[in-house]
Amino acid sequence: MDPHPILSDWSSPVTTTLLTAAARAVGLSKVYGEGDTRVTALDQVSVEFVRGQFTAIMGPSGSGKSTLMHCMAGLDSVTAGSATIGDTELGGLKDKQLTKLRRDQIGFVFQSFNLLPTLSALENITLPMDIAGRKPDHAWLDQVVATVGLADRLGHRPSQLSGGQQQRVACARALASRPAIIFADEPTGNLDSRSGAEILGFLRNSVRELGQTVVMVTHDPVAASYADRVVFLADGRIVDEMYGPTADSVLDRMRRFDAKGRTS
Ligand SMILES: Nc1ncnc2c1ncn2[C@@H]1O[C@H](COP(=O)(O)OP(=O)(O)OP(=O)(O)O)[C@@H](O)[C@H]1O
Numbered sequence: 001m002d003p004h005p006i007l008s009d010w011s012s013p014v015t016t017t018l019l020t021a022a023a024r025a026v027g028l029s030k031v032y033g034e035g036d037t038r039v040t041a042l043d044q045v046s047v048e049f050v051r052g053q054f055t056a057i058m059g060p061s062g063s064g065k066s067t068l069m070h071c072m073a074g075l076d077s078v079t080a081g082s083a084t085i086g087d088t089e090l091g092g093l094k095d096k097q098l099t100k101l102r103r104d105q106i107g108f109v110f111q112s113f114n115l116l117p118t119l120s121a122l123e124n125i126t127l128p129m130d131i132a133g134r135k136p137d138h139a140w141l142d143q144v145v146a147t148v149g150l151a152d153r154l155g156h157r158p159s160q161l162s163g164g165q166q167q168r169v170a171c172a173r174a175l176a177s178r179p180a181i182i183f184a185d186e187p188t189g190n191l192d193s194r195s196g197a198e199i200l201g202f203l204r205n206s207v208r209e210l211g212q213t214v215v216m217v218t219h220d221p222v223a224a225s226y227a228d229r230v231v232f233l234a235d236g237r238i239v240d241e242m243y244g245p246t247a248d249s250v251l252d253r254m255r256r257f258d259a260k261g262r263t264s
Contacts, residue, residue, distance in 0.1 A: 022181040022213040023072055024048035027081035030067050030236075041067040043236040044081065049181065054207040054214045056224035058250065059233035060257050065217045066185060068233065072215075073106050073183045074098045086180050103132055107174030107182035109203075111189035113166040115158040115173075121165075122154040125173045134177070141176060147210070148172045148202055164195025171202055175212065182206075184216040188223055200226040221250035232257075 030042040041064045049055050057065045070076040072083045074090045083090045085105055093101060108114075115124045125145070126136050145151055148168040158166050167187060174182045184203065188196030204226045206212040216227065224230050225247040232240040234257055242249060 020050050021048040021084075022051045022086065023215070024084050025068070025072055025081065026084075028068070028071060028078055028083055029080040030064075030071055030076070031079045040236055042071065042078075045233075045236070045238055046081075047231060047238055049213060049215050051213050052207060052211050053229060054204055054227045055216070056227035056230045056245070057215065057217045057233060058219070058221075058224055058230055058254065059239075060254075061219075063233040064236040065233055067236075069183050069185055069215065069217050073108070074102050103128055104177065105180040107177070107179040109167070109170050109174050109182065109184040109187045111186040113158070113163075113170045113190075115166055115169055117158050120155050120157060121150060121161065121169045124158070124169050125154075125176050128173065129177055132177075136176060137178075140178065143210075144172050144175045147205060162195065163191050164198055167191060167195070167199050168202065171199065171206070175206055175210070181213045181215060184214060186217055186219070188218070188220065193222075196220075196223065221247045221254060224250045 024047065026046050028042055028045045029040065032039045032041055045064075045068060057068065059065055067076065071078050072085075074083070074085070074093070078091060085101060088101060090098065090101070116127065119127065126141070129136050145154065148171055150165070150168055150172060153161060153165060158169070161169065167190075171187075174184075182203075187203070188199055191199065200223055203214050203216065207214055207228070216223070218224055225245050227245060228243065230242045230245045230250055230253075231238055232242070232253060240253065242253065
């Protein structure tokens, strides 16, 4: 069996990947600093995230998980290679175009819920569309609100909601504009395990029932087990992937990083 199926994907017919990839990186490198402070955070990473799939990105601390997500979401520039959302390569975009693409095609969920404290839950959910001057699709919004179980909390401000409820608002906000892809960076990092499980269940359902594409960075093998696929990073490179992960199988794989000094 090919030990690096991700890397050899590029030999498959281009038409197949073009049709199914919501986002992809090709030979993506990211270097921070110069001279003594130079750090290669990503080293020629090639990966694609298939439409309608839930992918978790895992790896030891400092392996490049957040950098990969930030480069792919256009929040950080790349040093070499390319990052593409749908069929748009981010490197070719001017600042304004990039802002528009992020607003229209990407949903974000962060560890710290990033809600505006003076707005109600509903106002937070529709804020990106309000800024863009777009009218929400009410039927879709109702479905999203019902799926995250917030119907009776829409008038509440973030301070009147629990952490788990605030993160549900953030998930609903990410979904509201039907983005091509949602990037979630440690979405359960600030939540107790029960609220975390609710958020993960919700993200998984948004993939299964709403056809959403989700990419999530996590340290937690249990969180990763909600995904369809786990991509493992070490030292800025993709070193492995796993389909149909369980918490145990992910934990076993992570233990091998520790045993082998962070490389596979
Ligand atoms: N803005 C920056 N300037 C300099 N170095 C950076 C910057 N951002 C990240 N790095 C370095 O790049 C490497 C990868 O960092 P990154 O945050 O992507 O790792 P990570 O896998 O997300 O780590 P963690 O799990 O600890 O959050 C690290 O060595 C980090 O110190």
